[in-house]
Amino acid sequence: MIKHNLLLLYRNFRRFKGTFFINLVGLSMGLTCALLIWLWVSDELGVDKFHEKDERLFQVMENFYHDTGIETGAGTPGPLARALMEEMPEIEYAVAVVPAGMGQQQGVISVADKRIKISAQYAGRDFFNVFSYRLLEGDHNKVLADQKGVAISTALALKLFNTTYDVAGKTIGWNQGEKTALFYVSGLFETPPANSSNQFDIVFNYDLFLQDKPWLETWTSTDPRTYVVLREGASASQLNTKIRGFLKSKDKNIRETLFVQRYSDRYLYGKYENGAPAGGRIAYVKLFSIIAVFILLIACINFMNLSTAKASRRIKEVGIKKAVGAGRKTLIIQYLSESMTMAFLSLAIAVLATDLLLTPFGSLTGKQLVLRFDTSLVLTAIGITLVTGVLAGSYPALYLSGFKPALVLKGRMNKSTGEGWARKGLVVFQFAISVILIVSVIVAYRQMEYIQTKNLGYSRDHVIYFDTEKVSDALMAEIKTLPGVINAARFYHDLTGNHGGTYALDWEGKKPDDRIDFGNLEVGYDLIETMGFDLVEGRSFSRDFGSDEQIIFNEAAIQAMGLKDPIGKTVTIWNFRRQIVGVVKNFHFESFYEEVKPCFFFLVPMIDNTPSRIMVKIQAGSEKTTLEHLQKFHQRHNAGLPFDFRFMDDDYQKLYAAEQRVSALSQYFAGIAIVISCLGLFALAAFTAERRLKEIGVRKVLGSSVTGIVLLLSRDFSKIVFTAILIALPVSYLIATRWLGGFAFRVALEWWYFAGAGAVAMIIAWVTVGTQAFKAAKVNPVLCLKEE
Structure with missing residues (x-):
């Protein structure tokens, strides 16, 4: 029986090459996505777990x-x-x-x-x-x-x-x-x-x-x-x-x-609300795990739909087997073995594809992923494949094995309304997931675009920074004379979340129970000018006054302190008295997840021959030559040390590395989901057109145009896809609202995000179905009616 079933399996694969190819490609793509995501998720879940006393x-x-x-x-x-x-x-x-x-x-x-x-x-x-x-x-x-x-x-x-x-x-x-x-x-x-x-x-x-x-x-x-x-x-x-x-x-x-x-x-639970852990990276681990499951389901749905759709071609096989004594259990085993064979063939291709894609996928996720065939990976891969095979083959096996031999040998098959609705429901599910992913891609892209283009309150473009062993007024003056250097300043805290903080600030009129968390940015002269902060009141730091006499706040700090006409007023911080000389417009010194908080610029006096970090604004278009001059300058003052510099824009991008990866990965996964869904829709459209060839021939003889026939064949599928769109849009709205809710500054959800996603899905479906419909409509009616 095993040899017999394998022979039948081989013959069926050869007989239905198109279906075999579509199923193989779909399942392979689904399993490849699942394996890649599993490697990434395993790596994320394993961070810091290697310590012996982990528990x-x-x-x-x-x-x-x-x-x-x-x-x-x-x-x-x-x-x-x-x-x-x-x-x-x-x-x-x-x-x-x-x-x-x-x-x-x-x-x-x-x-x-x-x-x-x-x-x-x-x-x-x-x-x-x-x-x-x-x-x-x-x-x-x-x-x-x-x-x-x-x-x-x-x-x-x-x-x-x-x-x-x-x-x-x-x-x-x-x-x-x-x-x-x-x-x-x-x-x-x-x-x-x-x-x-x-x-x-x-x-x-x-x-x-x-x-x-x-x-x-x-x-x-x-x-x-x-x-x-x-x-x-x-x-x-x-x-x-x-x-x-x-x-x-x-x-x-x-x-x-x-x-x-x-x-x-x-690592995974690094976000806090009201003093308790409230998620973090774990949200993306769960998100991509769900995406992997859904992409696999979409691939399995293709198998189910195509297997049941081609059932009419196998009714005589089922009838003969049942007539000669084959039980339903035997037939279920046969059809499940087909799906299992398909699943394991797909797994072999998926493993090869995963190995080829591991390097670009690792670059995209920022991880050094390795495909090691250890016990965990092997068992997981086999487990996923078994579940995929059973899931993909269970419905077709139960469906085909349930045919009555007396009817099928007469060439008849009960057309179950439930079976038709089930197939349509599966297509609706496929395209609903695809539409949700399309909306997610649009929203993530728009939010990342917003983050990249929003005015931060200062200019981060063409700004580099580097560390030097020693600093002095003469050294700072020398940097400013280098060709291509617009300005330069010392600083000790970053403008990308790495800053100090304090409650130890007092001012006239402060209430005893006031407890304001101030961001502390320790800087040198000329930083305000180098970064282009906008002064709304007062002046910048000046060398005409002592460093211990000056402090600059942002608007949020002045508002939180309740100060009117703040310029000239004195505050006490860390037992130092400082005079407010300026107020800058609110600017983003933390990520867009946070509201703009109160902060101040604390002028740090120059201490000659001490290490410092220097920020340099470079003239646009002269980056290469200016960096060469800066490198020579660095070598003169830091003998034997490499010129390690960084662009401020790179630090800014790192604040949103996880979100950018989510945006990029979503695009790939959405594309894969659409491709798999369209493969299934393409095959279903082909089977539908084949079943209705005689009807098409009669209609053409009676005068129907090619356009009319294409519209006729496309109408049912359009209804299915439109239903999927109606289901997906409110779900995608809830998902997008929840994700954007984590940002204090975010884009508004425009109606066209959802209309555009629906239109893209519908156009893709029309092209997919229309191709087969047009092909069927062009067939010579003589050939369609010839078999009668």
């Missing part, structure tokens, strides 16, 4: 209460880790970490004549007991015990020593401006894997960071991150109850509260 590893988060609500942040007081370790018996380890790239931690490592610019990470001595970054040399308990000892990654060891063997004990130099110190390598760790959210190459002792910033020993500081490992059996919820008011027990004036969140959950 017990938590990050301490802090809730800040201010006038506009609760803001959750990762920064915690400097003494917190030590205090939690001493006072909370549930905690096995607690460690404070200042991540690489946070604050002014950049310096130069030197070994002999090699000099490498790098950002330092500072951590407590239990860092390698808390996190499972594999130590190749050194002891977990001792590697960060000595302030003169540092742990370096294998990647950094190769750069410094050209080897990863016996590097422990070797000496390196660390230079930050005028501060120079020697350290020895106390540990060597494997470079953090790609699925680690924390990427770093060097770890210094945390106490070194405290020496330079003694204010971090206060309970009102918020720079370090605090991580804890709970003891076996300890409850995170009970710990949350105990530590909620922990800060207030240290300082009665503190209103902030604490809670812990599982460390590996932070």
Whole structure:
């Protein structure tokens, strides 16, 4: 029987080549999408899961209460880790970490004549007991015990020593401006894997960071991150109850509260509302998982529809088999085996296609995805294929095996109204999903276009920035004289979300219960002019006045403080008195997910021969030559260090990297869904035209035109697609509204987004069906009636 069924399978595939090809292409495309999305989803779900103590590893988060609500942040007081370790018996380890790239931690490592610019990470001595970054040399308990000892990654060891063997004990130099110190390598760790959210190459002792910033020993500081490992059996919820008011027990004036969140959950659940986790990247993981399921369903629907549509060609086969004793179970197995064979053939093609598309797909998603045939992938692929095969073949198998032999041998087949409606319903489902995806593409594209073109309140075009070891007035003046440089300024905080913040600001008339979270942007002279901020009152920073006498606010800050005629008034910040000299128009210094918040520009005095970040505005069209001049300038003042510069526009784009990927991926997935749907519609139109050939011949003999016949054959399919559009539009409106609701600044939902999506779907359907209808209408009526 197996040999017999395989022979029948081969003959059916050869007999119905068109159907076989359409099903194979459709299922292959669906499975390819599913495999690619599964690889991406698996990678997202696996971020930070490699730590051995993952189930017990938590990050301490802090809730800040201010006038506009609760803001959750990762920064915690400097003494917190030590205090939690001493006072909370549930905690096995607690460690404070200042991540690489946070604050002014950049310096130069030197070994002999090699000099490498790098950002330092500072951590407590239990860092390698808390996190499972594999130590190749050194002891977990001792590697960060000595302030003169540092742990370096294998990647950094190769750069410094050209080897990863016996590097422990070797000496390196660390230079930050005028501060120079020697350290020895106390540990060597494997470079953090790609699925680690924390990427770093060097770890210094945390106490070194405290020496330079003694204010971090206060309970009102918020720079370090605090991580804890709970003891076996300890409850995170009970710990949350105990530590909620922990800060207030240290300082009665503190209103902030604490809670812990599982460390590996932070990557996917990094969004907070009212002081609690409320989604984040997990939304896109769920979104693309659903898209993968729907694309597979669309491919399966093609198989169901085409199999039932061609059932009329197989009724005699069914009748003969039943007449000679074949049971319904036997027939179901036969037809299911056809769908399973088709599914596994499609899987083979999908695996090849996935391997070919992995590199461009990885570039699109920003990940280094690898197709490894491990147990997880193999079982998942087989599982998806089995489900696809059963889903695609179940309805045709049950449908075909249910024919009555007496009727089918007479060439008759009961035309079930339910079967016709089921087929139409499946086509409606296919095109409804396609229309939803088209609307999603339009809305995502329009929102990304809005983000790219909206006036931010400053000009980010043709602006670069770079770090220099030493800065001075003479150096700044030299930069401004370089050909192609319009202006230049020092700055210490970015305009793309990486800024400081404080509540410690007082002004005349401030109410005792006012608690406003101000964004803090530390800058040098000429930044206002370099970036083109619009002054609505007052003036910019001037060298004619002392740096400790000037401060500039945005409109939102002046409004929040309730100040009238603010120019000339004095505020106190961090025990410094500053005079308000200017007010700039509101500008976006955070992403479009956030409302424009109160902020101020804090003028930082020049300290000669210290590291600094320099922002340069370049004349449009002269980028290449200007960068060459800047590179030569950098080499003169930073010997041996590469000229690492970045365009501000690139940083801005990174704020919306996830959204841009969603927009791009949606376009591809929408296109795939439409192609698969149209393949099925094309085949159904062909079968419909074939069944109605005699009717077409009679109509042509009686004088019907080609146009009339094309309209006749297209009418039913137009109704089906129109029904799909009516169902899809309200659903797509709800989805688009919910997605856009996450943005504080967003496009309005225009009617033409939905009308356009419906029109595109209808036109594609008309072209698909019309092609077959026109072909059928052109057939010679003599040939149509000849068989009679």
